[in-house]
Amino acid sequence: MMDYGTVRPVGEDTLVEGVRNFTLGDILDCGQCFRWEALGGGSYRGTALGKVQTVTQQGDTLVFHHTDPEEFHRLWKNYFDLDRDYGGVKALLESDPVMAKAIAFTPGMRVLRQPPWEALCSFIISANNNILRIKGIVERLCGLFGEAIPGGWVFPTPERMAALTLEDLAPVRLGYRARYLLDAARLVAGGELLLEPLYTLPLDEARLELRRICGVGVKVAECALLYGFGRAECVPVDVWIARALETLYPGGMPPEIASVAGLGQQYLFHYVRNCESALQTV
């Protein structure tokens, strides 16, 4: 079971029809990724996986512009987690009444499968920062140090970043987070911290590995694992989720939903940030 149907080329584009549990705007504007912008009319342009990509949602159809079906299957299917059956995920989460409300508010939310290194860095940058400024920092980082591609720049590699100094990074305006990024880059580029095993390592070991980086605490490690390594059990607790846990889950989240609690967290995050009454009504 997957969340898309027919994939077919139309002119230079690829149409993905029969898409379910998918609202492009909610997915790209919910604080999980920082390199997409709305173009209007249901279209978004972003840089990911080595490409500058434009996507448009028209009802249950996605249009991947200037993309052939092979590339959709190779890159974007996985990025948008379209092989996951969110109907099943939501059915499990909805056994909990709080989740049922959050899901009703954004039924098309999904958690992207982003490249690990970029996700890790993005959430190191996110510490005590706001989403608008995170986006600006990431764009400057890519523009200054990422490899140029048609229409933009990719996220810089660990090797490139490991070769930088704090002075080099000054124009990025990272603040005190600059040295955190350099620490991460040097550990990863030097082979002291291996990212690949974090896809499958027992969670507690994966968390400890990431926290070897200066600048990676409990929350950032959880973000990296959820957004960068597809670890759906991981629940990043920022100030919003902390508030939600306090008022909506005084006894903690139900253990029955633990296997997809991180996905539930994404519905909840969007819900409490965008629905006025979310934290007031029970």
Add this chain to the structure above:
DNA sequence: CGCCAGGCTTCTA
């Protein structure tokens, strides 16, 4: 101007 932002490290008791 003060407050806050998808927190973290470091210092102190």
Add this chain to the structure above:
DNA sequence: TAGAAGCATGGC
């Protein structure tokens, strides 16, 4: 081990 201070930057 727990709690508070300090931290760069920029929008409101």
